[in-house]
Amino acid sequence: MGAAMIICPWEEIESFQSLGEFRRFEEWMAEQVSAGNAEQIAVEHPFAGATTLRERWFRHKASGSIWRLVDPDPPFTGTFEHVQ
Numbered sequence: 001m002g003a004a005m006i007i008c009p010w011e012e013i014e015s016f017q018s019l020g021e022f023r024r025f026e027e028w029m030a031e032q033v034s035a036g037n038a039e040q041i042a043v044e045h046p047f048a049g050a051t052t053l054r055e056r057w058f059r060h061k062a063s064g065s066i067w068r069l070v071d072p073d074p075p076f077t078g079t080f081e082h083v084q
Contacts, residue, residue: 008063015077022078029058037061
């Protein structure tokens, strides 16, 4: 019998409601990395092909799922989404 698959508990954020919300999320993600729950990895392909947006990718270590965090750049409100 194989090992049980770990499901990533993170949820997508389609858009941040404010810069403050985004900053709080950045702090939370930094805590995830510090705690060993996540690691920052190289961006493999930019969000919507855009090279002007600041983007970071993170791997949830237990599940192996990869997520992108794209900073707000008004009028774009930023996003946190599952990549793979």
